[in-house]
Amino acid sequence: MNILITGGAGYIGSHVVKLLLENTDSDVTVIDNLVTGFESTIDELKKIRDFDFIKADLSNWNEIEGIFKARKFEAIIHFAASLIVPESVENPLKYYLNNTANTANLVKLANDYGVKKFVFSSTAATYGEPDISEIGNGIKEDFPTNPINPYGQSKLFSEKIIQDTAKANPEFKYVIFRYFNVAGAAPDLSIGQKTKNATHLIKVASECACGKRDGMYIFGTDYPTPDGTCIRDYIHVMDLADAHIKALEYLENNESDIFNVGYGKGASVKEVIDTVKKVSGVDFKVQDAPRRAGDPAMLISNCDKIKQKMNWTPKYDDLEFICKTAYEWEKKI
Numbered sequence: 001m002n003i004l005i006t007g008g009a010g011y012i013g014s015h016v017v018k019l020l021l022e023n024t025d026s027d028v029t030v031i032d033n034l035v036t037g038f039e040s041t042i043d044e045l046k047k048i049r050d051f052d053f054i055k056a057d058l059s060n061w062n063e064i065e066g067i068f069k070a071r072k073f074e075a076i077i078h079f080a081a082s083l084i085v086p087e088s089v090e091n092p093l094k095y096y097l098n099n100t101a102n103t104a105n106l107v108k109l110a111n112d113y114g115v116k117k118f119v120f121s122s123t124a125a126t127y128g129e130p131d132i133s134e135i136g137n138g139i140k141e142d143f144p145t146n147p148i149n150p151y152g153q154s155k156l157f158s159e160k161i162i163q164d165t166a167k168a169n170p171e172f173k174y175v176i177f178r179y180f181n182v183a184g185a186a187p188d189l190s191i192g193q194k195t196k197n198a199t200h201l202i203k204v205a206s207e208c209a210c211g212k213r214d215g216m217y218i219f220g221t222d223y224p225t226p227d228g229t230c231i232r233d234y235i236h237v238m239d240l241a242d243a244h245i246k247a248l249e250y251l252e253n254n255e256s257d258i259f260n261v262g263y264g265k266g267a268s269v270k271e272v273i274d275t276v277k278k279v280s281g282v283d284f285k286v287q288d289a290p291r292r293a294g295d296p297a298m299l300i301s302n303c304d305k306i307k308q309k310m311n312w313t314p315k316y317d318d319l320e321f322i323c324k325t326a327y328e329w330e331k332k333i
């Protein structure tokens with residue numbers, strides 16, 4: 001299959017490229033503007049086997065169309081986006097342009113050039129702040145979507161654009177993935193999360209354990225959860241990457257759909273920090289701090305649908321393993 005990966009030099013995209021190069025004979029083309037991605041990641045991936053990397057910005061619509069003209073893509077996996085929630089509140093247009101407008105253009109090009117499969121990175125942020133008393137067996141895909149920040153909204157608009165286009169053109173099929181909290185690194189430690197000025201909990205705690213930060217804060221200890229800190233559903237990046245490979249197979253014979261990707265269970269901020277301390281053997285400084293704006297108390301997926309319909313079976317459903325790979329990767333870079 002001839003596959004376009006946007007954002008393949010970034011964290012999650014690079015893990016999908018790794019699996020595609022290792023386990024399939026697909027022709028892979030990565031487009032990335034390297035704003036938050038890394039050429040060194042592309043170089044590492046090219047050690048597996050060669051593929052085409054094009055440094056380009058999705059906002060250069062003419063240039064991107066030129067790439068579609070020159071190559072007959074059969075599938076697109078679209079990761080490229082901006083994803084810092086507080087930044088999206090300060091600069092919403094950056095998010096609506098980079099995430100929504102550029103996705104609309106990519107979907108248009110997919111239609112104009114006959115690309116039949118589209119896999120899209122959406123987020124649990126589309127659910128907003130679900131009522132904690134209703135989460136029960138996890139947030140299902142048909143829960144209400146009420147994003148509370150422009151990042152989540154920009155992704156929800158993109159979802160609608162993809163869905164409406166598929167309704168109008170039955171040849172165009174999609175899988176929309178709503179990721180929960182992604183963490184960890186490839187178990188062989190060849191690639192991992194390089195994000196600069198990271199804000200993600202497991203990455204920040206791993207940096208503390210490696211002495212790259214003096215300490216960290218727990219944002220909010222007065223949430224209505226057992227230990228007062230926020231609960232999230234952390235998923236290993238390699239299991240998430242595997243879901244994308246499954247999605248391409250799924251679209252051969254099945255209809256378009258939306259799937260949560262998580263493990264269906266939660267860990268609190270305190271539990272995560274304790275786990276990073278345990279796997280690293282380092283007792284770094286942690287201080288309580290006020291709540292961070294826009295953090296829902298609890299986000300836990302119901303992931304029955306992807307397990308049933310795609311036969312997706314996670315391999316790394318273990319918080320210690322997630323934190324261990326994140327920490328060991330952090331030590332390496």
Ligand SMILES: NC(=O)c1ccc[n+]([C@@H]2O[C@H](COP(=O)([O-])OP(=O)(O)OC[C@H]3O[C@@H](n4cnc5c(N)ncnc54)[C@H](O)[C@@H]3O)[C@@H](O)[C@H]2O)c1
Pocket residue numbers: 006007008009010011012013031032033034035036037038056057058059078079080081082083098102121122123124179180181182195
């Ligand atoms: N990391 C998470 O926890 C998480 C959770 C839910 C959803 N997501 C989604 O997953 C996707 C990948 O996230 P990530 O964590 O790998 O982030 P990342 O920043 O590491 O990767 C994004 C990549 O896209 C590239 N990019 C951004 N804008 C571009 C543009 N206009 N043109 C070309 N390239 C561009 C960046 O350079 C980067 O390599 C995003 O769509 C994000 O919204 C991530």
Ligand SMILES: O=c1ccn([C@@H]2O[C@H](COP(=O)(O)OP(=O)(O)O[C@H]3O[C@H](CO)[C@H](O)[C@H](O)[C@H]3O)[C@@H](O)[C@H]2O)c(=O)[nH]1
Pocket residue numbers: 083123124125179180181182199200201202204216217218219220230231232269292295299
């Ligand atoms: O130094 C830190 C960093 C984070 N946290 C807390 O840890 C929890 C998780 O925070 P992250 O920043 O790691 O992740 P988020 O849940 O905010 O968001 C991530 O997961 C979401 C889905 O659940 C979206 O997909 C979003 O794009 C992605 O960044 C939050 O309660 C946060 O306040 C801290 O206490 N201290």
